[in-house]
Amino acid sequence: MLRRLYDWTMALSARKAASTWLAVIAFVESSIFLVPADVLFLPMALARPQRAWRYALIATVASVLGGIAGWWIGYYAFDAIAKPILEFYxxxxxxxxxxxGITFEMVVLFLVTSGLAHLPPIKVVTILAGAAHVNIWLFIGSAIVARGARFYLLAWLLRRHGEGIRHFIEHRLGLITAIGAGVLLVGYVGYKFLTH
Structure with a gap:
């Protein structure tokens, strides 16, 4: 099933309405969908590098709006909507x-690690932020920075290095960013341990 979703998402990048589909995928990824928007963003930015910044803006705005929807689900409809979604995945x-044991600092950390390495998946972070009643304005500001950094970094890499960077992004960037995310998590846990 996951492979079919991935292939379907990849096929969307060749359509005339690819920008609209990018916004839709980025939105639903942040609240309920399994496949990350990168799957659509990468081939679109490679096919039209001059539009990479525009695609990054579309993906960022849609992802943040989807994050707000995820926060809303966690805050107002956890048992009715969020719980079945989380059980499904x-x-x-x-x-x-x-x-x-969630705190605002942990939500920000999870937004960063999710943006870097999809750990934990963004939909878990957004729903968690709502369920833990994290302030919506702090959440939105953090989401703009974290999600924007991801898409604009990808746009910059693709514009600068073109097709040559695609293989690296698809196969090795996840591992490198997962290691970076792990270092951030260990640093945070160490800081909390030392300050308590």
């Missing part, structure tokens, strides 16, 4: 563990 137990 097998993330409910992880979510409940995170929810018990």
């Amino acid at each position: 097998g993330k409910l137990d992880t979510f409940e563990e995170l929810r018990s």
Whole structure:
């Protein structure tokens, strides 16, 4: 099923309405969808590098709006909507563990690590922020910075290095950013341990 979703999303990049589909995918990725917007963003930015910044803006705005929808689901409709979504993706137990000790700082950290390496998935972070009643304005500001940094960094890499960077992004950037995200998490845990 995941492979079919991936292939379907990739096929959207060749359509005339690709920008609209990018916005739709970025929006739903931040609240309920499994496949990241990068799958659509990368081939679009490679096919038209002169539009990479525009695509980054579309993806950022749609992703933040989707994040607000995820926050709303977590805040107002956790049992009715969020719980079944998390159960479907097998993330409910992880979510409940995170929810018990979440702070605003952790939400920001998760937004950054999710933006870098999809760890944890962005939909989990947005729903978690709402369920933990994180201030919506602080959440929006953090989401703009974290999601914007991801898409604008990808746009910059693709404009600067073109097709040659695509293989690296698709196969190795995830590993490198996962290591970076892991270092951030360990640093945060170490800081909390030392200050308590």
